[in-house]
Amino acid sequence: xxxxxxxxxxxxxxxxxxxxxxxxxxxxxxxxxxxxxxxxxxxxxxxxxxxxxxxxxxxxxxxxxxxxxxxxxxxxxxxxxxxxxxxxxxxxxxxxxxxxxxxxxxxxxxxxxxxxxxxxxxxxxxxxxxxxxxxxxxxxxxxxxxxxxxxxxxxxxxxxxxxxxxxxxxxxxxxxxxxxxxxxxxxxxxxxxxxxxxxxxxxxxxxxxxxxxxxxxxxxxxxxxxxxxxxxxxxxxxxxxxxxxxxxxxxxxxxxxxxxxxxxxxxxxxxxxxxxxxxxxxxxxxxxxxxxxxxxxxxxxxxxxxxxxxxxxxxxxxxxxxxxxxxxxxxxxxxxxxxxxxxxxxx
Amino acid sequence: xxxxxxxxxxxxxxxxxxxxxxxxxxxxxxxxxxxxxxxxxxxxxxxxxxxxxxxxxxxxxxxxxxxxxxxxxxxxxxxxxxxxxxxxxxxxxxxxxxxxxxxxxxxxxxxxxxxxxxxxxxxxxxxxxxxxxxxxxxxxxxxxxxxxxxxxxxxxxxxxxxxxxxxxxxxxxxxxxxxxxxxxxxxxxxxxxxxxxxxxxxxxxxxxxxxxxxxxxxxxxxxxxxxxxxxxxxxxxxxxxxxxxxxxxxxxxxxxxxxxxxxxxxxxxxxxxxxxxxxxxxxxxxxxxxxxxxxxxxxxxxxxxxxxxxxxxxxxxxxxxxxxxxxxxxxxxxxxxxxxxxxxxxxxxxxxxxxxxxxxxxxxxxxxxxxxxxxxxxxxxxxxxxxxxxxxxxxxxxxxxxxxxxxxxxxxxxxxxxxxxxxxxxxxxxxxxxxxxxxxxxxxxxxxxxxxxxxxxxxxxxxxxxxxxxxxxxxxxxxxxxxxxxxxxxxxxxxxxxxxxxxxxxxxxxxxxxxxxxxxxxxxxxxxxxxxxxxxxxxxxxxxxxxxxxxxxxxxxxxxxxxxxxxxxxxxxxxxxxxxxxxxxxxxxxxxxxxx
Numbered sequence: 001x002x003x004x005x006x007x008x009x010x011x012x013x014x015x016x017x018x019x020x021x022x023x024x025x026x027x028x029x030x031x032x033x034x035x036x037x038x039x040x041x042x043x044x045x046x047x048x049x050x051x052x053x054x055x056x057x058x059x060x061x062x063x064x065x066x067x068x069x070x071x072x073x074x075x076x077x078x079x080x081x082x083x084x085x086x087x088x089x090x091x092x093x094x095x096x097x098x099x100x101x102x103x104x105x106x107x108x109x110x111x112x113x114x115x116x117x118x119x120x121x122x123x124x125x126x127x128x129x130x131x132x133x134x135x136x137x138x139x140x141x142x143x144x145x146x147x148x149x150x151x152x153x154x155x156x157x158x159x160x161x162x163x164x165x166x167x168x169x170x171x172x173x174x175x176x177x178x179x180x181x182x183x184x185x186x187x188x189x190x191x192x193x194x195x196x197x198x199x200x201x202x203x204x205x206x207x208x209x210x211x212x213x214x215x216x217x218x219x220x221x222x223x224x225x226x227x228x229x230x231x232x233x234x235x236x237x238x239x240x241x242x243x244x245x246x247x248x249x250x251x252x253x254x255x256x257x258x259x260x261x262x263x264x265x266x267x268x269x270x271x272x273x274x275x276x277x278x279x280x281x282x283x284x285x286x287x288x289x290x291x292x293x294x295x296x297x298x299x300x301x302x303x304x305x306x307x308x309x310x311x312x313x314x315x316x317x318x319x320x321x322x323x324x325x326x327x328x329x330x331x332x333x334x335x336x337x338x339x340x341x342x343x344x345x346x347x
Numbered sequence: 348x349x350x351x352x353x354x355x356x357x358x359x360x361x362x363x364x365x366x367x368x369x370x371x372x373x374x375x376x377x378x379x380x381x382x383x384x385x386x387x388x389x390x391x392x393x394x395x396x397x398x399x400x401x402x403x404x405x406x407x408x409x410x411x412x413x414x415x416x417x418x419x420x421x422x423x424x425x426x427x428x429x430x431x432x433x434x435x436x437x438x439x440x441x442x443x444x445x446x447x448x449x450x451x452x453x454x455x456x457x458x459x460x461x462x463x464x465x466x467x468x469x470x471x472x473x474x475x476x477x478x479x480x481x482x483x484x485x486x487x488x489x490x491x492x493x494x495x496x497x498x499x500x501x502x503x504x505x506x507x508x509x510x511x512x513x514x515x516x517x518x519x520x521x522x523x524x525x526x527x528x529x530x531x532x533x534x535x536x537x538x539x540x541x542x543x544x545x546x547x548x549x550x551x552x553x554x555x556x557x558x559x560x561x562x563x564x565x566x567x568x569x570x571x572x573x574x575x576x577x578x579x580x581x582x583x584x585x586x587x588x589x590x591x592x593x594x595x596x597x598x599x600x601x602x603x604x605x606x607x608x609x610x611x612x613x614x615x616x617x618x619x620x621x622x623x624x625x626x627x628x629x630x631x632x633x634x635x636x637x638x639x640x641x642x643x644x645x646x647x648x649x650x651x652x653x654x655x656x657x658x659x660x661x662x663x664x665x666x667x668x669x670x671x672x673x674x675x676x677x678x679x680x681x682x683x684x685x686x687x688x689x690x691x692x693x694x695x696x697x698x699x700x701x702x703x704x705x706x707x708x709x710x711x712x713x714x715x716x717x718x719x720x721x722x723x724x725x726x727x728x729x730x731x732x733x734x735x736x737x738x739x740x741x742x743x744x745x746x747x748x749x750x751x752x753x754x755x756x757x758x759x760x761x762x763x764x765x766x767x768x769x770x771x772x773x774x775x776x777x778x779x780x781x782x783x784x785x786x787x788x789x790x791x792x793x794x795x796x797x798x799x800x801x802x803x804x805x806x807x808x809x810x811x812x813x814x815x816x817x818x819x820x821x822x823x824x825x826x827x828x829x830x831x832x833x834x835x836x837x838x839x840x841x842x843x844x845x846x847x848x849x850x851x852x853x854x855x856x857x858x859x860x861x862x863x864x865x866x867x868x869x870x871x872x873x874x875x876x877x878x879x880x881x882x883x884x885x886x887x888x889x890x891x892x893x894x895x896x897x898x899x900x901x902x903x904x905x906x907x908x909x910x911x912x913x914x915x916x917x918x919x920x921x922x923x924x925x926x927x928x929x930x931x932x933x934x935x936x937x938x939x940x941x942x943x
Binding site for chain 2 (some may be wrong): 034035036037038039044093095142143145146147148149150151153154155156185186187188189190220221231
């Protein structure tokens with residue numbers, strides 16, 4: 001209730017500030033040159049990301065930001081990245097095949113690597129944190145409007161509120177509960193997630209988040225993850241602290257998690273999310289404290305997004321090696337140690 | 348709900364939103380408070396004054412269009428005599444006549460003038476005032492991402508007092524391409540803005556910081572929130588509007604263009620010809636399968652979208668420079684763009700849309716037009732409103748008559764001079780015949796018969812016929828020259844479209860064009876603003892290359908008496924005629940002794 005009221009206030013505030021911003025947009029002199037120059041320079045560092053999707057309202061595209069001249073891209077972790085081939089297209093039309101370096105399941109961010117050098121890139125720690133009322137530009141591949149060498153779209157707005165995220169989409173609840181920048185411009189559009197939020201000097205101040213609704217009100221949220229969080233996720237992923245992607249050779253076999261007492265929800269779709277249905281009594285899973293409705297996000301540090309990837313990743317854990325399952329429970333990450341992988345279960 | 352890009356007629360099913368009102372109100376309040384504060388830098392206040400003034404001026408040019416039960420939309424006045432631009436999808440339900448509200452609270456009658464269903468553009472004319480406030484079409488190629496912009500229109504039909512709503516934002520993207528719905532309502536090379544564009548804003552103006560018209564709003568991307576703004580609106584660019592304005596003013600049902608070829612991106616990312624019609628001008632000019640398209644009309648082509656973008660802004664019938672690369676070597680060719688639709692096809696599309704918007708209507712009785720506009724409408728196949736074609740034809744005819752005083756009295760014209768390649772020439776043009784003396788021989792054509800028989804001289808594609816019609820046009824005027832209508836406008840020199848990269852299409856001088864058919868012969872006359880005929884294209888038979896005649900002025904001669912005549916046919920320069928003198932002789936001196 002409290003949160004709901006806060007959000008409502010934020011919404012009101014953002015309309016007020018919106019009016020003021022528009023009025024000031026031309027007038028205020030800026031150290032950073034004209035808005036056009038700022039956008040032109042910053043938009044070169046935003047890439048169009050293409051991967052899986054294109055069905056059931058799931059778009060096959062999103063946005064990402066280059067954060068190193070040798071081709072590291074930060075984007076949101078989403079089904080778009082569930083593809084063998086992920087492509088990134090720069091604003092000069094250059095198309096790169098991207099490899100997934102890892103994901104941060106808590107912040108729902110991912111790092112991609114392009115095989116490039118001397119690429120235009122944001123400096124992650126350059127900009128100071130912004131306060132409410134700061135004017136920003138959102139740069140993203142919204143609606144997939146820009147193709148090839150066309151520049152991503154630019155929207156203007158202000159930071160309307162800085163509040164902890166409490167968001168969901170349908171049954172899915174966002175695990176990240178830290179502060180986000182709530183924006184007064186509509187960034188909650190297909191293709192926008194992963195886009196760059198920049199300040200008036202073109203510095204990266206945030207990353208546009210996934211398409212989510214406020215948990216309390218159901219209103220679609222326009223928000224960005226502050227760049228400090230983005231930087232933290234980036235470093236953790238590169239340091240291997242976050243979760244690595246499933247290995248390419250995972251398809252070699254499959255092991256049923258039932259051997260450890262894990263009953264997953266029925267496999268109805270190709271990409272059925274690996275929710276725990278139940279655990280077998282007195283099994284490794286039960287002893288480790290896995291509960292019904294836990295969402296398995298990683299097995300031994302390898303990201304899993306579906307029932308089938310759980311089986312594949314289990315298959316590369318040697319028999320007798322310890323198995324650690326990472327789940328999301330009520331929006332929090334919980335680690336469960338299941339002990340050594342038993343023999344059998346291979347199909 | 349799936350994502351989509353929708354057009355924005357207002358329908359009464361949609362609830363009004365307080366959002367726009369609040370936004371505008373809040374902005375006004377805050378800016379007023381700031382002005383009182385006293386510590387605001389002078390340049391900020393000056394910029395604010397400029398903005399307030401620009402918005403007030405723009406608001407005066409905005410009109411609210413009412414289409415009865417079907418809803419309505421917005422429009423923008425572009426001339427003191429009442430011409431206003433809007434969207435095809437806004438006027439479509441209204442039919443031929445409509446009521447338009449101005450920001451001063453008064454309602455005026457308006458009549459439909461021209462339609463461009465493919466580009467989603469309509470031209471209407473308001474009546475009832477001596478002078479209307481109007482907006483100036485800016486050069487939209489100068490618009491950059493990040494520029495301030497604002498829309499003036501009638502979102503959700505909020506303006507019960509007829510004063511438009513203003514929504515401001517920035518330009519989010521330029522040269523955007525938005526796929527058509529079927530074959531119409533294509534938004535090519537359009538401007539993308541984050542200013543709120545809502546249902547009802549359709550057809551209204553998009554303005555820059557100085558209040559100049561940079562586009563006409565008409566489309567937005569929507570997704571899960573339903574049909575309200577999500578910060579992604581699209582406007583038809585002012586430069587595209589300028590290209591089509593002449594055709595629209597001529598009361599036409601305007602068509603867009605196709606190259607006659609389709610393109611695809613190959614494995615190396617090049618845009619190559621994947622299919623081509625052998626009946627197209629592009630084929631005759633040498634375009635072939637797998638040719639790489641490098642540039643069109645001066646704009647580089649790196650994606651299929653880029654080519655569609657440029658083509659979508661150009662009218663059918665224009666010639667454009669195309670740079671193609673074959674076996675590594677670039678070459679420039681001039682290609683005449685073909686019509687995207689058959690004329691009947693376009694008429695059917697318009698009619699079908701009509702049916703759709705009025706599902707219960709039977710075959711329509713002739714519309715009962717309001718008294719104020721009844722005399723401004725004339726139905727004719729192929730036209731939106733033929734009345735305005737006569738208006739434009741008369742306008743051009745008066746200019747020609749004013750400039751061609753040297754051409755009278757009626758008599759034989761004798762043109763003498765030298766060819767650029769050497770050797771003298773003489774051309775004689777009279778009511779009875781045309782004659783040309785060249786070093787290679789003499790050709791005579793009977794001017795009283797049909798001019799399509801034997802287009803002479805050989806290799807010219809019909810030079811004598813073209814010059815004979817030119818003489819008749821100058822002497823008798825377009826009304827007496829076969830069946831003549833106002834065609835539209837085209838670049839005075841289409842080659843200039845490709846002169847340099849980023850040539851501003853808007854900066855290319857457009858000239859009026861009259862179209863005439865005399866028996867089977869079709870001809871087009873380009874007429875500059877001063878009434879001087881600057882060029883002729885003549886087709887002795889359809890689907891063949893025309894004879895192209897270009898006149899260059901001579902400083903020491905009366906206006907319209909050329910100093911140089913350049914003649915091309917297909918890819919060949921037939922000849923460059925340097926004119927020493929043109930004399931008008933009461934009786935053709937050699938006529939008596941010769942028969943043809």
